Amino acid sequence: MDALKSLVQPLVGGAAGSSVIDGMKLVVLGGTVETARRVTFRQLLTSGVCPPRVQARRIQRSYGTVVYPIPLSLEDAVGAAPAFFLTAHFSEEDYPYDWLMLWLSRQPEWQRSREFETTTRSSSGFARTADNSFGDEEDEDDEEDEPGRVKTRVVFQPTFDTTHTIFYRGHWLRIRRGRKNDGSGCEVLSISVVARNNSILKQLVLQAKREYEAEAVHRIQIYFADSHGSWRWTDSRHKRPMGSIVLNPGVKEMLLGDTRDFLKSEQWYADRGIPFRRGYLLHGVPGSGKSSLIHAIAGELMLDIYVVSLSSSWISDKDLDAAFTRSVSRDKNSSGNPEGNNNEGDNDQTNTTTPAVPSTGRRRHQRDQLSDVNTLSLSGLLNALDGVAAAEGRLLFATTNHLERLDPALSRPGRMDVWIEFKNASKWQAEALFRNFFPSVEEPAASCDGAPPPGSTLSDMDEAELEGINIPSPPQTPSSGSSTLWSLSPSFASSTSSLPPSPKNNSSATSKSSKVLPQFGANNQAYLPPPVEEHIASSQHSAKPLDGAKLALLAKKFADAIPEEEFSVAALQGYLLKHKSNPDKAADEAAEWVVSEREMKVRLQVEKEKREKEEKERKDKKKKDKEDEKKKQLELEKEELEKLKKELKEREEKDKEREQAAAAAAAETEVQAPVMEEAIVIEVPTPPPEPEPEEQEPEPEPVAAAVEDTNSDSDSDNEEEDVLPELVVQTDELVSAWTSPPTGNNRESGSWTGMRVTSCEIGSLFTCLGSKVCCSDFAGRIIVLDIDVHGAARRSHARSIVAPAALAWINRLGSAIIQSVFVIPCVIDTDTMSPPGWRLDSRRRVSQGSDGRITIQKHKTYRLTHIAINVLNHFPVAKADISFLINDHNSTSAAILAKDKTSCTRRDTDRRTTDNPDAGFDRVRSGDDAFTKQKQSLSLPSPSQHSNSNSDPNLIQI
């Protein structure tokens, strides 16, 4: 200390120096004590006496509590300086960030930052109002005077991760802008201060909030419900003065009185157990001021507007309910930030009296994809309006143009307490509108600055907190301070977005136009100025203020010309806007406008009717054409059916004759070849046979016997089918199986396309095939439709229904491109055999080997036999092209019948043994007596006759 004294003494000298020395003593002493304390503390931490977290907490406690969530890390705790600071962090996802940014933007230290960036972020409140903003140098003068011009203001702000020091109320604040480390990129403002407690930070936040609100007090914030059930800030609008709304006398006053009374009556409602909600239903013609009135009332009551558009594509019961139950209160205990947002839980320390404008960050952090399905139900809407969880303390305005379409449940008292009808403009309204529209020298133009109601004061608490703080313009709060104005309107957005230039703007425009500009030639003496040309005179953008008498006269003239309740106020406003610089013209031409509007209305009506008529005619014609086509199709099908029936009948008769002839022939040859008679039966397939006992097989007789059995007994086949596995396939698979390209060398023989259909309504089968399968897919193929007809259906059914239906389908496909189609309806005698659905018969295989041979494998030969017969007789199939793998005795008949074409193989699985796999194969040679006789008895058509061979009544060949 003496050394220090000796150093300082010469500098300060004498008695004056002693006080300085004392001060320095104090500093050195304080520094020593603090250093000792820190060293001790660090030792405590590093010694591991307690875990770091606990230590950090202890440090936090020992250094005082923080107001806002402060991630006081261990590093902070052991670091040199941060341990002395109280630090508050403000995320851009929360409103205080905006308040503070606005406040900071007004601080000279902030503006003097040597490292700064610029932004034109106009959506955030601070950017609109920041003092350190600048515009285009050249335009600066004009900015004030050009209403409606979109001003692009550029705002200075210090860059990220730089620290700034600002002096505030006797404290140095260390302020740093940074980003969150959680990957969100969210901006964070950190304010640190050396202080004994957090009150200085509290005061700072409150002041920033007040200033922010003072900026926002002349505006209304508009929020829209988004698809996540949250409120999304959409816009901030100037308040609309109540005086600019022209409604029949008393309506506005009543509504305003009612809303004000409601807002004051929370206790009254609570005492009586009535939900503290009030609903207003504004209904009537479009453009009559419903949305405008809501806007004006919101401004008057200092409330924000939350809009739910029921026609949104995404809206669902859940979303609506979520939106309606969000806290959107202006209550001072609420942040105004809808609860349940991303930043839920972050802001329980904030207090607010007005909702603030969310920053771009909040919009940036949008969640999942939007759904685009409107699933809102009436019950969902009713529930949202006054369900158990429905929000209280809100005014709900619903607007509609079609009252009659509303469900009575929706509009009943309790949900919609006050109904107001909006009509087209009366003469009285027309006059008032005219008066409102044009400025008068006597009346000041309607102000839209939304001056706060007198008497609104700061709350006591806030006053106490803010004692001594200089607040530029005190914000206004609603008297009740706890309500929100809601608009349930499909049209609010559109109507509010097209607000006309406000009277304020008009007046400022007027003042600009009336500004005295330097007049060239004003001092001319020799020549008088030429008169202003008419088109120049008429190009003025705003009218000169009129004196009261003239305005009254013009307004009356205008109103006289406007018919009672024929035009909407919006329409009148549109007309007046056209003449906004010329009130005389507006009044004079009103009658003319009415006439032209009427004419246009008539014209539009006529056009509309014409359009509707044409549309109706077109629809009728389309309907009629469709019906005709359907009728035609039905007739065609009916004709075809008739034709087929007739053909079938003829065939049956022929068959009968042939049967009789065959029977006679069989009787004749009974002794020599009893088999023949049996073979005849093959012509008319009947339910499959019971396989003959093995021992009967080798005899020539069993061939016929087996065939006979095929016709007489179907039950055994059914059992067999039941046992055999079936492959279930989807329709598409089936279709693709049908349409898969032919394989191998099949130019001569054609390729086979086989399908077995079970348990399917025949009509739908063909419809399905017709729609799914392209005709060309069948080109060059031999198609076999092997259709099992189930249950009670019998052969006759198969013939009369299935065959014609198939034929009709085949006709539609276009037989030209198809080599041949065989339809083999067969009868199966059970109802329950197959489960419903499409099935591909896995037991049947039609395949073609690499050598071009077609192999058909099937367990029921009688049908196969017929296929074989027809194939062999109708196609120039090369010898040995077709072989049949048949596992029962009837294969013989196929083999025999095919014999003149090829050396057919019959494999009798029953007789095959492991030792000799070929044991079951008999070779039936051409020229066999048995074969010849069978062939004769079947009267099979020769290959040359294939185009019109109808020998088998169960085979329909195209």
Ligand SMILES: Nc1ncnc2c1ncn2[C@@H]1O[C@H](COP(=O)(O)OP(=O)(O)OP(=O)(O)O)[C@@H](O)[C@H]1O
């Ligand atoms: N009664 C009125 N007083 C003042 N201006 C009105 C009135 N009615 C309509 N307007 C003007 O007409 C325009 C449309 O009005 P607004 O959107 O409020 O009508 P709306 O009844 O809500 O129509 P919609 O039912 O089609 O939504 C606004 O620009 C508004 O200024």
